[in-house]
Amino acid sequence: xxTLVAVYFVALLIGRSCFLDRACTGKVLDLxxxxxxxxSVRPSDYIKVKAFLKxxxxxxxxxxxxxxxxxxxxxxxxxxxxFLNAFYKKEGLQQAVSQMxxxxxxxxxxxxxxxxxxxxxxVANGARPMExxxxxxxxxxxxxxxxxxxxxxxxxxxxxGIKIFAVGVGRVDMATLRxxxxxxxxxxxxxxxxxxxxxTLISVFNSTLCTGVDICQTVDHGCDHQCINEAGSxxxxxxxxxxxxxxxxxxxxxxxxxxLMFVVDGSKSLGMENFELMKKFVSGLVGxxxxxxxxxxxxxxxxxxxxxxxxxxxxxxDVQRAIAAVRYMGRGSRTxxxxxxxxxHSFSKSRAGVSRIxxxxxxxxxxDNVSKWASMAKSNGITIYAVGVGKALEDELRIMASLPxxxxxxxxxxxxxxxxxxxxxxxxxxxxxDLCSCESLTSFQTQASEDLRKLAQKYILLYTKCIYIID
Numbered sequence: 001x002x003t004l005v006a007v008y009f010v011a012l013l014i015g016r017s018c019f020l021d022r023a024c025t026g027k028v029l030d031l032x033x034x035x036x037x038x039x040s041v042r043p044s045d046y047i048k049v050k051a052f053l054k055x056x057x058x059x060x061x062x063x064x065x066x067x068x069x070x071x072x073x074x075x076x077x078x079x080x081x082x083f084l085n086a087f088y089k090k091e092g093l094q095q096a097v098s099q100m101x102x103x104x105x106x107x108x109x110x111x112x113x114x115x116x117x118x119x120x121x122x123v124a125n126g127a128r129p130m131e132x133x134x135x136x137x138x139x140x141x142x143x144x145x146x147x148x149x150x151x152x153x154x155x156x157x158x159x160x161g162i163k164i165f166a167v168g169v170g171r172v173d174m175a176t177l178r179x180x181x182x183x184x185x186x187x188x189x190x191x192x193x194x195x196x197x198x199x200t201l202i203s204v205f206n207s208t209l210c211t212g213v214d215i216c217q218t219v220d221h222g223c224d225h226q227c228i229n230e231a232g233s234x235x236x237x238x239x240x241x242x243x244x245x246x247x248x249x250x251x252x253x254x255x256x257x258x259x260l261m262f263v264v265d266g267s268k269s270l271g272m273e274n275f276e277l278m279k280k281f282v283s284g285l286v287g288x289x290x291x292x293x294x295x296x297x298x299x300x301x302x303x304x305x306x307x308x309x310x311x312x313x314x315x316x317x318d319v320q321r322a323i324a325a326v327r328y329m330g331r332g333s334r335t336x337x338x339x340x341x342x343x344x345h346s347f348s349k350s351r352a353g354v355s356r357i358x359x360x361x362x363x364x365x366x367x368d369n370v371s372k373w374a375s376m377a378k379s380n381g382i383t384i385y386a387v388g389v390g391k392a393l394e395d396e397l398r399i400m401a402s403l404p405x406x407x408x409x410x411x412x413x414x415x416x417x418x419x420x421x422x423x424x425x426x427x428x429x430x431x432x433x434d435l436c437s438c439e440s441l442t443s444f445q446t447q448a449s450e451d452l453r454k455l456a457q458k459y460i461l462l463y464t465k466c467i468y469i470i471d
Contacts, residue, residue, distance in 0.1 A: 027061060028226065029135050030084055030127050032070035032120045034112050036142035037103040039075070045169075045195035046102045049141065052198045053097045057090050059202055064088040065226060068128075070120050071097070074112035075105030080119065085126025086403045109146035109180070113153035117160050124381045126403070136162045139205070140180055141198075143169040151179045158182055165205070169195055257292040257354040259310050260429070261346045264326075265362040266299040267333035269391070275328045277415040278361055278389075281422060283320045285359075288426040295319050296346060300338035301329035310349060335366035335396070339373035343380060356382045359425070360400055363389045374400045383408070385428075387421060390414055 033056075035049060053071070060067045068084040081100055087093045121127040121136055128134040138157070157164060166181030168174070168191045181189035192198060223236035262282050266275065286295055296310040307326050313319045342358055350356050358377065377384060386401035388394070388411045401409040407428070410421045 029067045034140040035073040037073040038107040039104045048195040075103035078115040083125040110148035110150045139165040262297040263360040266301045266329035302332035304341040336368035
């Protein structure tokens, strides 16, 4: 096996300069790097690993609807650097890699594989649902013998649909690498002599995942959003927020349903006037939601009160009328308790297979801990938008908000400056993508309102003329 690997690497090195100039365009992946950060990796070699990761990122076609990248490193414990939904641009990924710090501890590879399966490739942390058929790929880079069992965890990861590349550096046990890597081993298990040769892994990745006939580029696939190569054929998939026809006989992507829960701060620090402004903010968002969205609202103070549950009201008018009727609680601020109630009750009757979103609006410090239940919510597949106003604490907002922060965390100095946040959220909830041919609902509503106003003016003028003639 050592001879085969060595020959394979020589072949890769010959074509390396060409490969580096050719990105994986047209390839869509969920890719997680699993990096050995044990004490056996010298500081100078750790720098080479980071350089390798940056070079790999240059090769990839990174984007929300292209290749998503995650990264974790491990020693005696596992440290997640960023999940698949943390960054959709190479600049952010590169910066995060630069900020990595060497753990210099043990070598718990099995523990890292468990984290890979249970956390890194969950939908809550950015992996796309299995039905979208986006390949899930992990690249494990290690330089030593693990201090725990890897066979069972590696097998569980593969059974979960994760393709694993096992890369050994130096005196790594080949039996361990083969236990980690997917089959055939010649395509998924590799060994280099030292960290100075680690850049050859870029060519490994390119030759195994980025070569071959790109069916999507050679046929008129007719996919509305995205075409993905699959075993000599292709499948049409939709961006998040859209779904294909149930029988998948059409390539047209249709709007996907959403269950949306507003979690509104009703503490005394807010004040009645600002509470009314918050209600108007929520009501405005509801007016811009797609018709398939179900809305619920809960208010929290010292206690939690469900104002109306998901699906209780069917029409926009009824929802907005219910919002207007909400009465201000005006007591303490227990955001953690509100999150617990949301997780345990608010989404208990959520529809299967729909997106679950929570918008949390708060103006100050919570009187209880928010970390546990914010984490629990996200692990249960609830996407959280944290909207802070005034004296809201940035650290608490960061804990609550889903990643990436630039999408899910919003702040305004006061309630009179929330228009920009409202527009951003409307664009998010309408699930429109630049690459799609869908029309902005807000623009449509604005135009429709303007047309109705002009039509009303015409009738008023006509009515006035008729009165004048009769007189």
